[in-house]
Amino acid sequence: MQDNPLERPLDAASVTPGGPWSPVEYHDRVGSTNDVLRADPRPGRVVVADVQEAGRGRLARSWTTTPGTSLAVSVLVPVPPSGALWVPLLVGLAVREAVAEVSGLVVDLKWPNDVLVPSDGDRKLAGVLCEWTDVGVVAGLGLNVGTAREDLPLDTATSLRAAGHDAPRTDLLEAYLRRLADLLAADTGPAGPTADAYRAVCSTLGRDVEVHLPGGTVRRGRATGVDAEGRLVLRTDGGTAQVTAGDVVHVRQP
Structure with missing residues (x-):
């Protein structure tokens, strides 16, 4: 065998x-x-x-x-x-x-x-x-x-x-x-x-994403980087935001 x-x-x-x-x-x-x-x-x-x-x-x-x-x-x-x-x-x-x-x-x-x-x-x-x-x-x-x-x-x-x-x-x-x-x-x-x-090798970077935060809030934006602390950096309509933890969904482009 x-x-x-x-x-x-x-x-x-x-x-x-x-x-x-x-x-x-x-x-x-x-x-x-x-x-x-x-x-x-x-x-x-x-x-x-x-x-x-x-x-x-x-x-x-x-x-x-x-x-x-x-x-x-x-x-x-x-x-x-x-x-x-x-x-x-x-x-x-x-x-x-x-x-x-x-x-x-x-x-x-x-x-x-x-x-x-x-x-x-x-x-x-x-x-x-x-x-x-x-x-x-x-x-x-x-x-x-x-x-x-x-x-x-x-x-x-x-x-x-x-x-x-x-x-x-x-x-x-x-x-x-x-x-x-x-x-x-x-x-x-x-x-x-x-x-x-x-x-x-992080396929999240450069993509539009939805981040479901622990408290239930959803944050949307484009993932532009990972900072010195390991946080995900997002470019949003309101500016730049850093995400410490969350469930990321890659938004598929039409």
Whole structure:
């Protein structure tokens, strides 16, 4: 029988992430990898699960996984509050680099936390949820790997399998942790190479957008940049505005 990389078991014990990361802590089944990590928030801790039953996305959306189909991983990033807004952006950049390295698939990033596949109708491949603690940022990643298209929860979602690419979850995990460690160690100043690398692949920039803010307000404008703090810069009818958090919708041009 021919080996299918998408069906290989997740071998977390073989992953040697290096950098700031502790040995990977593997669970067969959890409610949420973020919740497991937040219960004992040690800097550099890595929690990964085969099945996640009560994962969360932004705006209280749910994200669950079935056995052997996804990569659910959370890490504790020890950063000061001044750098916290950059964490989800760097996680997205690390995912982009890891996916390209392991599978060859090219993806785009939507500010602040979505990984999209332009060759598959800009469907969502992965999402990031960051939560703040006293010792750093808990960064949770959910990446659809082996889910068949008919089993995806939404038409706007995709997976590596649905996009026609193969990648073992173990290889993706190791590449992601290594890439994220490298990005965190690099210069993330407003003109630094890491910030510039993010801006270069953020498909939100230059587009008309609607930003659904946490309080229910919707702000509209053109996304013109990401500032030194990691905020999205909008040009609106009333001038320039900075957005710290929100759900971004790319407005399709007629």
